Amino acid sequence: MGAREGQVMARSTTxxxxxxxxxxxxxxxxxxxxxxxxxxxxxxxxxxxxxxxxLFAERGYDRTSVQEIVEAAGVTKGALYHxxxxxDDLLHEIYGRVLRLQTERLDAIAxxxxxxxxxxxxxxxxxxxxxxxxxDDTKIFFRSMHQLSPEKQKAVRAERxxxxxxxxxxxxxxxxxxxxxxxxxxxxxxxxxxxxxxHLGTWYHADGPLSAExxxxxxxxxxxxxxxxx
Numbered sequence: 117m118g119a120r121e122g123q124v125m126a127r128s129t130t131x132x133x134x135x136x137x138x139x140x141x142x143x144x145x146x147x148x149x150x151x152x153x154x155x156x157x158x159x160x161x162x163x164x165x166x167x168x169x170x171l172f173a174e175r176g177y178d179r180t181s182v183q184e185i186v187e188a189a190g191v192t193k194g195a196l197y198h199x200x201x202x203x204d205d206l207l208h209e210i211y212g213r214v215l216r217l218q219t220e221r222l223d224a225i226a227x228x229x230x231x232x233x234x235x236x237x238x239x240x241x242x243x244x245x246x247x248x249x250x251x252d253d254t255k256i257f258f259r260s261m262h263q264l265s266p267e268k269q270k271a272v273r274a275e276r277x278x279x280x281x282x283x284x285x286x287x288x289x290x291x292x293x294x295x296x297x298x299x300x301x302x303x304x305x306x307x308x309x310x311x312x313x314x315h316l317g318t319w320y321h322a323d324g325p326l327s328a329e330x331x332x333x334x335x336x337x338x339x340x341x342x343x344x345x346x
Contacts, residue, residue: 161199163189165213168206173252177207177260208268211257212275214250218243219279226282232290233344237336239286240309244332247313248320255317280306287343296343309339 158166167188171180182203186193200206225239247254261269284306290296312335320331 160189160191160195164191164196164199164206165210168203169210169252169256172207172210172256172260177203177256177263204263204265204268207257207260208264208272210253211261211272214246214253214257215272215275215279217250218246219275219282221246222279222282226286231295232286232293233295233340236286236290236343237340239283240336240339241329241332243283243310243313244316244335245328247316248322248328248331251317251320254314258314258317280310283310290343295345297345300343305339305343308342309335 164185168180168185171184171188180203182193182196185203185206186196189196196206200209221242222239225235225242228235261272264272284302287296287300287302287305291298291300291302316331320326
């Protein structure tokens with residue numbers, strides 16, 4: 117998404133503390149700005165993303181400082197600015213990685229041959245499961261998206277629109293094949309379904325009575341029953 121489609125791009129930018137990331141750094145735990153004694157096997161970008169996600173979820177994006185993120189990740193500010201450039205870039209990547217995953221999976225499902233009803237059901241279930249598996253990321257982003265730069269907000273909306281259009285194409289295919297009701301507006305079907313998906317963060321709890329797979333099955337069944345021919 118945006119300038120970092122499918123990967124974390126390295127930066128070489130002076131940080132708040134005057135530190136500077138070096139272009140020679142790698143995405144491993146031994147990259148630039150790693151605090152000594154950090155035994156984590158996770159890469160520096162992974163640790164930064166994990167701690168930023170945790171802190172944003174606990175405290176909110178605007179109440180979390182860059183210093184708190186780098187201390188929790190066991191790296192320096194120079195390392196953060198090398199890999200991400202800013203706290204804004206971290207927020208962008210937190211949601212971007214989920215959207216990239218979901219887009220790749222949807223593209224693979226939609227491209228298969230076979231009954232479109234089965235592919236739509238699988239696509240619907242998949243986005244529910246992946247949203248629940250990354251619920252903190254999704255909640256953080258929707259709560260804080262307005263704090264992204266206008267350029268990044270525009271990029272995110274474009275990627276989300278592409279994902280929704282791919283999903284909508286399955287509904288349209290089913291209408292052409294005579295499986296789904298022709299009088300339905302595919303764009304409204306998509307808006308209705310994803311409104312429910314985006315609402316998951318307000319009520320779903322991992323320790324609740326329903327597993328991610330159970331919710332996915334029910335959401336998928338509801339969608340298919342709403343669009344199929346009587």
